[in-house]
Amino acid sequence: MAGGEGPVALDRNARLSLVAAGGALCLHVLNGLVSALMGAFPASLDELQHVSLIRTLEASPRLFPSYDSLRDIDPRTLQFTAQANYLNHPSPYYLLMGLVDRAAHGSILALRLTDLGLSMLAVLIMLVAGFRALAGWKERALFALLLVLFPKLGAVAGLINNDNAALVATAVAFLGLIEWQRKASPATGLLLAAGLVLCGWTKLTVFLMAGFAVLIAEGLRIAARGSRAPLAAYGALLGGFAVGAGPTLVNILSYGRVLHHSTAQAVPLALRVHLSFGRYATVFLGNMVAKWAAVEPSTVLQALGLAVVLTLAIAAMAVGGRRLSDTEGDGTAAAWRVASGFIAATVPVLLLHLYFGWRTYVEDGFVDMAQARYYYGVWPGFALGFALLWRTATPSPARTGVTALTLTLLAIASVALAGAGLLLHGRTTIG
Numbered sequence: 001m002a003g004g005e006g007p008v009a010l011d012r013n014a015r016l017s018l019v020a021a022g023g024a025l026c027l028h029v030l031n032g033l034v035s036a037l038m039g040a041f042p043a044s045l046d047e048l049q050h051v052s053l054i055r056t057l058e059a060s061p062r063l064f065p066s067y068d069s070l071r072d073i074d075p076r077t078l079q080f081t082a083q084a085n086y087l088n089h090p091s092p093y094y095l096l097m098g099l100v101d102r103a104a105h106g107s108i109l110a111l112r113l114t115d116l117g118l119s120m121l122a123v124l125i126m127l128v129a130g131f132r133a134l135a136g137w138k139e140r141a142l143f144a145l146l147l148v149l150f151p152k153l154g155a156v157a158g159l160i161n162n163d164n165a166a167l168v169a170t171a172v173a174f175l176g177l178i179e180w181q182r183k184a185s186p187a188t189g190l191l192l193a194a195g196l197v198l199c200g201w202t203k204l205t206v207f208l209m210a211g212f213a214v215l216i217a218e219g220l221r222i223a224a225r226g227s228r229a230p231l232a233a234y235g236a237l238l239g240g241f242a243v244g245a246g247p248t249l250v251n252i253l254s255y256g257r258v259l260h261h262s263t264a265q266a267v268p269l270a271l272r273v274h275l276s277f278g279r280y281a282t283v284f285l286g287n288m289v290a291k292w293a294a295v296e297p298s299t300v301l302q303a304l305g306l307a308v309v310l311t312l313a314i315a316a317m318a319v320g321g322r323r324l325s326d327t328e329g330d331g332t333a334a335a336w337r338v339a340s341g342f343i344a345a346t347v348p349v350l351l352l353h354l355y356f357g358w359r360t361y362v363e364d365g366f367v368d369m370a371q372a373r374y375y376y377g378v379w380p381g382f383a384l385g386f387a388l389l390w391r392t393a394t395p396s397p398a399r400t401g402v403t404a405l406t407l408t409l410l411a412i413a414s415v416a417l418a419g420a421g422l423l424l425h426g427r428t429t430i431g
Contacts, residue, residue: 020141031154058098184229193240200244217341272365305409342381
């Protein structure tokens with residue numbers, strides 16, 4: 001009788017998994033539409049600078065922009081000004097969006113909706129990746145919800161921002177690492193390499209996050225299984241790292257540093273605050289908490305959500321550390337290694353982020369370098385780790401309570417909830 005019920009159970013599992021994926025994607029689209037339709041232009045998340053770079057490369061396409069000559073446009077007239085543009089990201093996203101801008105005759109809403117389309121594509125890829133790593137519809141549903149409830153994800157989805165292109169790159173790298181951990185081969189090496197290349201040619205932060213995640217997860221795989229991948233597979237992977245590092249190498253050759261440094265945000269000497277490194281680190285981390293929510297600053301409840309996330313991440317690393325090989329027999333070892341790789345990658349990237357912020361403060365007096373939104377680059381691993389942690393926990397009121405609390409606190413920090421609150425008070429604009 002069990003054999004006859006197997007296909008039925010599988011069909012039900014697949015159907016409910018699709019429902020979960022569809023629901024999560026709809027929630028993400030809702031968040032993105034709230035941001036796109038209610039967000040004042042330009043939004044505070046560098047939207048004016050991104051539009052300015054799109055228009056610059058639309059008028060004069062270049063694979064490697066001359067960053068020191070970039071200028072901002074006026075938000076009212078949309079004409080270029082003498083104000084320096086401080087962006088220093090690789091060009092592909094801006095070149096592609098320039099084509100959209102030309103076709104849409106300069107419509108800001110069209111550009112925002114195109115970005116929302118990129119973000120939707122990224123979420124779809126990550127859902128496919130996560131569902132391949134997870135078997136049951138319940139843990140898949142939890143993964144899907146957690147994935148789209150990263151607070152800044154929906155806010156940025158409806159804005160003109162290359163973080164949406166970087167999210168696509170992150171998604172491909174996430175899928176590639178899952179496939180690599182399931183079976184390390186030249187084919188999966190090429191897929192993972194493609195993700196690394198996309199990351200490197202979109203944004204340095206996601207290249208670092210994906211790169212550290214790959215290295216950590218591969219170290220865990222070798223330690224757990226005692227076997228290395230074929231040389232051809234490693235060759236593909238090294239090629240991905242090398243090509244992905246291309247824009248950074250060009251920056252080093254052109255500017256003597258990994259990213260072009262603009263003085264556009266420099267604070268006049270008379271207005272600078274004097275901070276020790278310890279004090280700066282305190283300010284930096286405080287700003288990370290304040291910028292956790294979709295609409296800043298974070299409330300106490302929203303900050304509590306971040307604390308819960310970090311606590312669960314530590315728990316996932318602790319539990320996952322005992323499940324990195326296939327000895328459990330549940331087929332989740334590869335997923336645990338991927339989750340552990342991405343969660344652990346947060347530490348070196350955060351330290352580099354702090355160092356980069358400190359150096360910018362020393363040079364320019366600028367203290368606002370902390371940005372919680374950058375960490376969408378590791379968030380898929382957090383969502384996967386939390387789903388795996390839920391899967392291993394014994395069903396109990398405690399598990400249900402922690403799950404409900406986590407989802408509620410993340411939802412409270414979403415842009416859709418903030419938009420709904422404004423509408424209830426008769427306001428139609430965020431920002």
